[in-house]
């Protein structure tokens with residue numbers, strides 16, 4: 001079955017879907033995006049991603065392209081037309097098309113909106129999580145507004161490729177103080193050597209992950225605490241457990257960092273339990 005993309009008001013075969021060469025997303029990375037996990041055709045952490053989308057657009061003064069209701073309808077319809085049961089749906093909104101010039105285009109230039117959706121093998125992801133994955137570290141060379149989910153992802157792409165080149169799944173980025181900021185497309189967590197759950201606070205230059213937010217709520221429901229405090233690469237290497245969170249990755253246990261085994265080199269009990277519970281909640285609450 002061929003895939004379908006929504007582009008500026010119409011659904012088109014993915015192979016024929018195009019945007020203008022002077023789209024500002026293409027020329028300046030002047031746009032934002034969101035990724036929702038899809039479970040049984042429904043969208044996970046729906047409100048969190050929608051709220052963050054509006055925030056990203058507002059921060060960049062890109063017009064909200066359509067009502068929340070219409071956008072929801074387009075997301076659902078793209079999932080439906082692609083017959084995705086388990087997978088992801090991707091939304092990108094850019095500042096639109098205009099003659100290439102750095103300042104914002106004329107008031108009223110319509111934003112460009114594209115939506116795509118693809119199936120992802122849930123069984124394969126579960127098998128990967130059961131084994132755990134390798135992480136490497138890379139210097140964080142990104143700009144100062146990583147709280148906005150922009151399509152300007154070149155440093156993230158380079159970090160992820162460095163991970164792949166070294167046979168790892170994810171790269172954790174490290175600031176000039178030697179502290180982990182976040183993964184190239186995930187938030188980073190550890191269970192430190194004292195057994196405390198730790199993840200970087202969102203005052204730092206990181207993305208406030210929706211998976212992170214849902215997981216925090218789950219952890220609080222269990223009466224457990226998360227220490228939102230930076231940790232160093234050394235803290236991570238001597239941690240009992242390490243894992244990372246994102247749409248699509250859910251809660252993914254890391255079993256090594258830069259080749260150093262974490263704990264006993266197997267997915268830890270806390271990460272494993274949090275993955276199961278996150279998945280249960282996300283599926284239950286998907287809309």
Ligand code: PDD
Pocket residue numbers: 035156182183184185186187207208209210211212245246247248
């Ligand atoms: N990435 N940090 C970064 C830099 C990210 O790109 C992402 C998500 C996250 C986790 O956010 P969330 O839990 O809301 O998915 C953290 C998406 C999945 C991507 O780029 O494909």
